[in-house]
Amino acid sequence: MLAAVIWPLQEIxxxxxxxxxxxxxxxxxxxxxxxxxxxxxxxxxxxxxxLDIYSSEIKENExxxxxxxxxxxxxxxxxxxxxxxxMKRNMQEREILNGRASMIAVAAYIxxxxxxxxxxxxxxxxxxxxxxxxxxxxxxxxxxxxFGSVSYIDPGI
Numbered sequence: 001m002l003a004a005v006i007w008p009l010q011e012i013x014x015x016x017x018x019x020x021x022x023x024x025x026x027x028x029x030x031x032x033x034x035x036x037x038x039x040x041x042x043x044x045x046x047x048x049x050x051l052d053i054y055s056s057e058i059k060e061n062e063x064x065x066x067x068x069x070x071x072x073x074x075x076x077x078x079x080x081x082x083x084x085x086x087m088k089r090n091m092q093e094r095e096i097l098n099g100r101a102s103m104i105a106v107a108a109y110i111x112x113x114x115x116x117x118x119x120x121x122x123x124x125x126x127x128x129x130x131x132x133x134x135x136x137x138x139x140x141x142x143x144x145x146x147f148g149s150v151s152y153i154d155p156g157i
Contacts (some may be wrong), residue, residue, distance in 0.1 A: 002044055002101035003094075004141050008130055010037035011121045028113045 007027060014025055014033050025033060053093060070107055080088055109120050119129040 001099055001102040002041060004105040006037045006041060007106065008121055025119060026113045026117065028102045028110065029117060
């Protein structure tokens, strides 16, 4: 799930800080890029590895056969505290669905960049995903029709 978010963020950061070469830079085909995404992903993977080792220790010492795969015994916001088992099961299913959707998103990123040789965030089909909503042309046209009759008083007059 992290890759589905960090991939476009890496391209947006590269677009901001390396603008002159951004037109040809893609994640798949290389080019100049900032080391932000690889370092961030390494940090997350190390922490997730630690949580997995920690949860396996708890499994061996405390829970035994009642252990669920992927359970890390870590809920910092106490979201599921006191929830019935059916609600916990629904949340687990939703988490699996989110993971699968993000895998499809990353596969779509790979396919789009592989076919077009352009960064994902610059493709016209992805305008709604990676541009501020008010900058999308048809949204601008709609906003102009809705609020175009509003008069503006210039403070410099």
